[in-house]
Amino acid sequence: MGVELEPSALPPRALSRPVEETARLVRADPRVTALVPGFDAPFFQAGLAGYSDGAMRLVARAHGAPFCVTEALLDRTLINGGKGRRKEDPDLIASEVGMGDLDENRAVGLDDHPIAGQIMGSEPDEIARGSEILAGMGYEVIDLNLACPVKKIRRRARGGHFLAHPDAAIDLLRAVRAAVPASIACTVKLRRSYDDTPEMAHAFERIFDAAYECGYAWSTVHCRTVEQRYAGPGRWEFLRDLCARHRDRVVFGSGDVWTVLDIFRMMDACGVQGVSVARGCIGNPWIFRQAREMMAGRPPVGPSIAEQRDVLLQHYRFSEVIHGARRTGRHMRKFGIKFARHHPRAAEVKADFIRCETSEEWAGVIERHYGALAEARAANDGWAPAVVTDASTAAAMEDADTDCGPADGACG
Numbered sequence: 001m002g003v004e005l006e007p008s009a010l011p012p013r014a015l016s017r018p019v020e021e022t023a024r025l026v027r028a029d030p031r032v033t034a035l036v037p038g039f040d041a042p043f044f045q046a047g048l049a050g051y052s053d054g055a056m057r058l059v060a061r062a063h064g065a066p067f068c069v070t071e072a073l074l075d076r077t078l079i080n081g082g083k084g085r086r087k088e089d090p091d092l093i094a095s096e097v098g099m100g101d102l103d104e105n106r107a108v109g110l111d112d113h114p115i116a117g118q119i120m121g122s123e124p125d126e127i128a129r130g131s132e133i134l135a136g137m138g139y140e141v142i143d144l145n146l147a148c149p150v151k152k153i154r155r156r157a158r159g160g161h162f163l164a165h166p167d168a169a170i171d172l173l174r175a176v177r178a179a180v181p182a183s184i185a186c187t188v189k190l191r192r193s194y195d196d197t198p199e200m201a202h203a204f205e206r207i208f209d210a211a212y213e214c215g216y217a218w219s220t221v222h223c224r225t226v227e228q229r230y231a232g233p234g235r236w237e238f239l240r241d242l243c244a245r246h247r248d249r250v251v252f253g254s255g256d257v258w259t260v261l262d263i264f265r266m267m268d269a270c271g272v273q274g275v276s277v278a279r280g281c282i283g284n285p286w287i288f289r290q291a292r293e294m295m296a297g298r299p300p301v302g303p304s305i306a307e308q309r310d311v312l313l314q315h316y317r318f319s320e321v322i323h324g325a326r327r328t329g330r331h332m333r334k335f336g337i338k339f340a341r342h343h344p345r346a347a348e349v350k351a352d353f354i355r356c357e358t359s360e361e362w363a364g365v366i367e368r369h370y371g372a373l374a375e376a377r378a379a380n381d382g383w384a385p386a387v388v389t390d391a392s393t394a395a396a397m398e399d400a401d402t403d404c405g406p407a408d409g410a411c412g
């Protein structure tokens with residue numbers, strides 16, 4: 001399944017004030033912080049199947065992400081103790097569906113909190129059992145996925161396909177909330193609708209209302225339809241209208257958050273209480289540091305070559321612990337390609353990461369492009385980390401020619 005990893009032409013966003021001013025004014029919603037201590041800023045790292053494992057989360061947190069969501073975990077995977085995904089779903093190829101393995105999504109130590117474990121399933125009794133197991137694993141939040149666009153398997157709806165079946169979706173909402181101890185917050189990930197028909201818009205409203213009536217603390221709404229998958233611009237006006245109609249509810253927004261500026265633009269333009277950072281943080285943990293910089297009234301600056309090197313080495317090391325030495329080379333290649341865009345010689349670095357298979361080759365690319373000589377060369381060329389602007393981001397994307405084809409999987 002191909003997933004665009006770069007923005008398509010984005011419409012202009014109607015803002016009430018300069019984005020720097022919004023950043024200085026906004027804070028984490030006190031209802032969120034009261035429920036989830038430590039979730040102290042109005043943005044977080046989204047669930048990203050194939051990406052947001054423990055390694056990516058720890059790197060994000062080190063850069064200021066206050067909260068992270070695991071990859072979507074299938075209830076049956078949890079019930080089977082993390083095994084048997086292929087047995088249950090022989091026609092599902094992991095790389096297509098991209099749902100997480102349990103071990104890769106355990107909170108990796110005290111540094112990996114607060115965290116939401118995300119669950120997805122088809123039947124109320126199974127998802128209840130899976131949620132109970134997840135709740136016993138120390139996640140602060142259990143997030144129900146009603147957003148994944150991956151198509152139905154053997155006529156069993158799951159994820160976003162429930163948006164076309166509101167009664168069944170509400171049964172899942174109830175089952176999860178009833179199974180999870182009251183001390184643990186439940187939340188839900190939604191899309192703005194299944195498709196653009198009035199019938200499906202009505203179905204969304206029913207599910208959205210039911211979530212809050214059942215006691216869900218917040219919803220994260222991806223402002224594309226399930227049919228739209230990941231293509232085309234997200235409809236921020238939908239979020240603006242939803243928040244305006246439900247000022248008493250905590251709503252987080254998702255869709256087209258590509259740079260730190262988009263975090264605060266979305267808050268201003270839509271009135272959401274928090275922003276889910278998804279494709280915008282792949283190979284870019286600095287987006288979280290930049291968001292905190294902007295909240296403190298400072299300009300958001302990109303990473304130096306030394307900072308890029310440290311993160312690339314650290315992310316690789318963490319991945320080796322989680323995935324093992326053999327699988328890490330391939331797993332990290334897709335990150336390297338995205339990290340390359342921060343480098344002054346982005347296209348060259350990207351090409352080298354694409355050829356990377358082993359840890360030795362990875363170390364070679366790091367030495368060649370991020371070592372002392374490379375730093376000196378960049379300084380000689382007059383390169384220095386730049387303040388993030390729309391123009392600097394567009395230029396970096398163009399330099400890196402970052403259209404890197406299909407992602408491993410996409411579940412929300």
Ligand SMILES: Cc1cc2nc3c(=O)[nH]c(=O)nc-3n(C[C@H](O)[C@H](O)[C@H](O)COP(=O)(O)O)c2cc1C
Binds near residue numbers: 230
């Ligand atoms: C590769 C990929 C994997 C994803 N996996 C998940 C997931 O496991 N759980 C989830 O809730 N959303 C998942 N999503 C959806 C994102 O969290 C987010 O809602 C979506 O990408 C829209 O935001 P963006 O346009 O800023 O990227 C995934 C998206 C992508 C691109």
